[in-house]
Amino acid sequence: MSKAESKLNWEDSEFPILCETCLGPNPYVRMTKERYGKECKICNRPFTVFRWNPGVGMRFKKTELCQTCAKIKNVCQTCVFDLEYGLPVQVRDTALNVTDDAPRSDVNRQYYMQQLDDKLEAGTIGHDQKGKASPAGRQLLKQLARTDPYYKRNRPHICSFYVRGECNRGNECPYRHELPEPESDLSKQNIQDRYHGTNDPVAKRILARASKAGHLNAPEDKTVTSLLLRGVEKDITEGDLRDYFYAFGEIKSIKVIHDKKCAFINYMTRAAAETAVDKALGNCIIKGNPLRINWCKPKPLGPRSEIAKEASKGEKPTAGQPPLPPGSEKIVYPSQGNATAIASQ
Template identity: 55%
Template sequence: MAHRLLQESNNEEATMPIVCETCLGPNPYVRMQKIPNGGACHISGRPYTVFRWRPGNDARYKKTIICQEVAKAKNVCQVCLFDLDYGLPVQVRDTALGIEKDEIPESAVGKEFQLNEQVKAGETDSAFGGGGRPSEMLERLARTTPYYKRNQARVCSFFVRGQCTRGAECPYRHEMPTSGPLSEQNIKDRYYGINDPVAAKLLSRYEEKGKLEAPADTEDHQAAPEHT
């Protein structure tokens, strides 16, 4: 087992994370922590180099949650899992480009085998980014500027229960959490482009109104990993 972990960890020796402008934050001189083999990828399960930073004085700490090979395969940010070119969920991008969903192995061994085969075939360098003119849907829905509100602190759980005594010094947000489909997000669904409530909201808005705007606050970064 130890030999297997060491062998897998050598697959990724990252020097910089693959992240979008929103997750990186407005400060170009942000200080990052680099943790080799600091976690297991939420998609593939393999060890990877974790990066952690704070994208602003009033923002919460953020860290990468998937390995770079997995991020490159879908051309997504290692933190929020949104497309790097358009700032959209994978499901929206794939729908706009007419890309059919890949068959997803159910077992962890199957997923690891699929990723290894992609690495051997050189298929982890995504074909989604940079090439050709985007579709009309992508041009209309694409987010072209960073949305730093996504980096704000999480809701204070003590405040929700009426027990927070820190007042203005509390580093968490003093407001009631939202409910509904957007509060039930899943990292694996976001990555594979299935059952994504944020994507469903965008696609519904496009079909009904065709407006040239993306939704305001989607809290996309708070997608939770799938429980097994």
């Protein structure tokens, strides 16, 4: 690097700072590198631009921020989402009570970035040292965090010629042949607002959904005594769940499905299930893994159960229904609370 470039503090890096989603599933991804190929959209300093294709059927992506700006906020250089939780900066800063005091004017911003460069080299600054992270904030982030990559975010853009009905390339067109969704607040995103954590429509939706999730309405059917747990990792066993949830009441059965990362807990009484929801909702962490709790819905019993119900009342089956076999009136069907539970969405 020349003396003039060193004075300007331009960035010359060998590899970008990316999240798993932007990098893609291919471990042998190829990248093109262009030194000082673009100005950072935050600090306006030239930096090394990387460009690559995350995978088959995806669009080419490139870095948008310099590494100094990315390290300050601990975000991806492309999508500007937090690297640890995979969430927008506004969601993370709200949960951790972090305030953004970066200057917006050009002169002050250049001086501010130079000071932060020195601190980053000395290792005396972190992305959340400006705020006091509470345990509740950390727990909220763990519950909202995306654990798996969201490759749908790398899809090609919609073909504008297809929208106008003029695209004649067919399957060879590298863009998506879909009609755009109606215009909403998500179509007015700004990378600077996303970076500074202000007026981010994606973050607002996540925070609104999180505030509603703090309260879970119980189903009207009082026979429902089953709960659905999501986020159950492979190291969580049935015994771990029993040890945690037995304190709220007597448990009838527990079923763990590791392939779906979920589990079903069936209590003996409705009161025990309600107590478990009140005490564990938003606070259930087992072996460092936060679990999401939901009420279950009873599985539909089917038409034969309705016939049996009518027969037990002494009513005749309605027209078009086959008669019950002899002795079927004495069949005892399981209650709805014992039926296989289906998660309420």
